[in-house]
Amino acid sequence: MADPGKLHILTFPWLAFGHLIPFLELAKLIAQKCHRISFVSTHRNIQRLRKLPPYLSDLIDFVKIQLPEVDNLPEDAEASIDLPYNMVRYLKIAFDELQIYFVFTASFLNFIGPTWITLENQDYRVKPEDFTVKAKWIPFKTAVSCRLFQINRRFKEAVIDVSDMYRVAATVDGCDVVAIRSCYEFESEWLQLLENIYQKPIIPVGHLPPTTSDGGSEDQNENWLEIKEWLDKKEKESVVCVAFGGETKLNQDELTEIALGLEKSEFPFFWALWKQRGAADNEVTQLPEGFEERIKGRGVVCTSWVPQLKILSHDSVGGILTHSGLSSVVEAVHFGKWLILLPFWTDSGVISSQLEEKKMGHEIARNELDGSFTRDSVAYSLR
Incomplete structure (x- = not known):
């Protein structure tokens, strides 16, 4: 019964x-x-x-x-x-x-x-x-x-x-x-x-931050072990995690300005970059010519799956450049990371506005009509 x-x-x-x-x-x-x-x-x-x-x-x-x-x-x-x-x-x-x-x-x-x-x-x-x-x-x-x-x-x-x-x-x-x-x-x-x-x-019901310990298989994941080895070599709270979630794909102009802004900031960074949303996505975007060579050693661009939660929990990561999606914000705040905000959609825009009002994050300056931004505004916000 x-x-x-x-x-x-x-x-x-x-x-x-x-x-x-x-x-x-x-x-x-x-x-x-x-x-x-x-x-x-x-x-x-x-x-x-x-x-x-x-x-x-x-x-x-x-x-x-x-x-x-x-x-x-x-x-x-x-x-x-x-x-x-x-x-x-x-x-x-x-x-x-x-x-x-x-x-x-x-x-x-x-x-x-x-x-x-x-x-x-x-x-x-x-x-x-x-x-x-x-x-x-x-x-x-x-x-x-x-x-x-x-x-x-x-x-x-x-x-x-x-x-x-x-x-x-x-x-x-x-x-x-x-x-x-x-x-x-x-x-x-x-x-x-x-x-x-x-x-x-x-x-x-609370913000429901995910746990890092469930299952444990990620600890031995080859991709994570390589990322961890790179993070372990960086100074405490020196690395910027760059992630815009699975809902956002950057167009070519956005991708270029973010890349050159990261380069100009001179901060170490780890960028989880989605270049394609499913097999039906035929819009090709490319990193600026010579970018990966110029940032070699200081920055990493990863276009495959990454364990974002484990990256954010690492001591060398100081903050995140994010699209202001609720899950990414919750994870970053849970681990005490600072927030640089670049929202693209209405719900994430409201979240970003709310975080700025509470002085919990800083939103990158944008053109009010079309949402465009520059490499200079990205670099300035990170600094």
């Missing part, structure tokens, strides 16, 4: 590793209370997650599903990292036929606003410029907002597809309780406001 005091909980995160990984961390925390978890995702995504520690393997079941067939979605595309950005919309269409969950901060959900204004098309913000200032329902003083170039990108997408704002609003409207990857110590006023505008219980 089942124990009435124990729960069986299903988790089904969005198909991006910035969502899958924190949901797995939440599942492990819940399982430690002896509740059973069914973690649902696709076969390939589950294979790419880190192994469970043996003491939790009987409490967390991985449930593998197949995505619905959608025109223009390649067969092997099961996560956002498998696709160029302009094709992620087809992954969202497939996921819409199932059930959707998000990992957003309370500040970003407040930025979207009450569900009814989106679902009933009553939002007073009709121009991109309207989203660059504080919303009317936010009663306290804050400069947290999006940049114009970030909003312009989302406006273009909304014309083509169902907007992510609508997806969030519809999901929240259909649920009884909202769990947030956050805590009162970080954004108490935003959590309280969210409960007011949703009129539903809000449960902050």
